Amino acid sequence: MITRRHLGLTTLALAPAAALAQVTYPERNVTLVVPWAAGGSTDAVARILAERLTRDTGRGFVVDNRAGANGTIGFSSVARSRPDGYTVLVGTVSTYAMAPHLYQLPYDNDRSFTGVGLIASQPMILCVPKASSHQTLAQFVEAAKRPDNRMVYANSGTGSSTHLATELFLNAAGITMTDVGYRAGAPAVQGTLANEAQMIVQAASGVLPLIQSGDLRALAISSAQRSPVAPNIPTFKEQGYDVEVAEHIAVLVPAGTPDPIVQRLNGLFVAAATAPDTRERLAALATVPETMKPEEWNAYNVAENAKWRDVIRARNIRVQ
Secondary structure: OOOHHHHHHHHHHHHHHHHHHHHHOOOOOEEEEEOOOOOOHHHHHHHHHHHHHHHHHOOOEEEEEOOOHHHHHHHHHHHOOOOOOOEEEEEEHHHHHHHHHOOOOOOOOOOOEEEEEEEEEEEEEEEEEOOOOOOOHHHHHHHHOOOOOOOEEEEOOOOOHHHHHHHHHHHHHOOOOEEEEOOOHHHHHHHHHOOOOOEEEEEHHHHHHHHHHOOEEEEEEOOOOOOOOOOOOOEOHHHOOOOOOEEEEEEEEEOOOOHHHHHHHHHHHHHHHHOHHHHHHHHOOOOEEOOOOHHHHHHHHHHHHHHHHHHHHHOOOOOO
């Protein structure tokens, strides 16, 4: 018969083991699963962090790209992994908060993961081609509202962050545009440069060099306040539109991962992301550290899922 005394002794016996896990983890190499192809902005951020984490811990943090199906292939592989802290997911908002409302997922998005926390973010910028006559967001919206003015926007595919961020803005502005989907972000930007589309909302890293060269004109940035990566670009909010969105990058682990390991991972990633040399390298990718504690993850994740679910419903977005 198990008595209350036995349970108390068991709890005391487990406490040193939990503390030991926090102190000694990691004891071997850690795999960082990136659910996107090598060479993209999330992959670049993950590799910068992996390099720093390897240096800080003396253990290898190795990036494993598992791309496909808007990130859900990588998420699925981590959901099936052992919850021991040695398979870690570097995920993006398009998969943990947007994809669940667009796809039939091969995993339970609400129960398959534990959030270690946000680690970095990148604002998105609304741009028009340099040949555009629109100098301000107000001018663009006024033109888009004219019934005789058929306007189109470029995006990197149905359900992508560029697609849904644009629809969030269109909903806030009360306008409708035709979307032209491309197979990825770079072709969508090229289509905008070629005047195949009148506008694109794209992650800052993909358009800042073209804004600086004058090939694209920035009308708004999606951060809550003006971003240090582009301080001269006004926000949507200061121009009267309730639009705030970022390419958030988060760290997740399989559900059931012991809390001491989750806390240890959080500390390691926060220290790596906020180190001065890492900040400098992230800034070159138009990315800034944005961190949170594991205890803050659930409230953030619920809010992001609700936000994008509502946009998808309001704009009647469906994956073909």
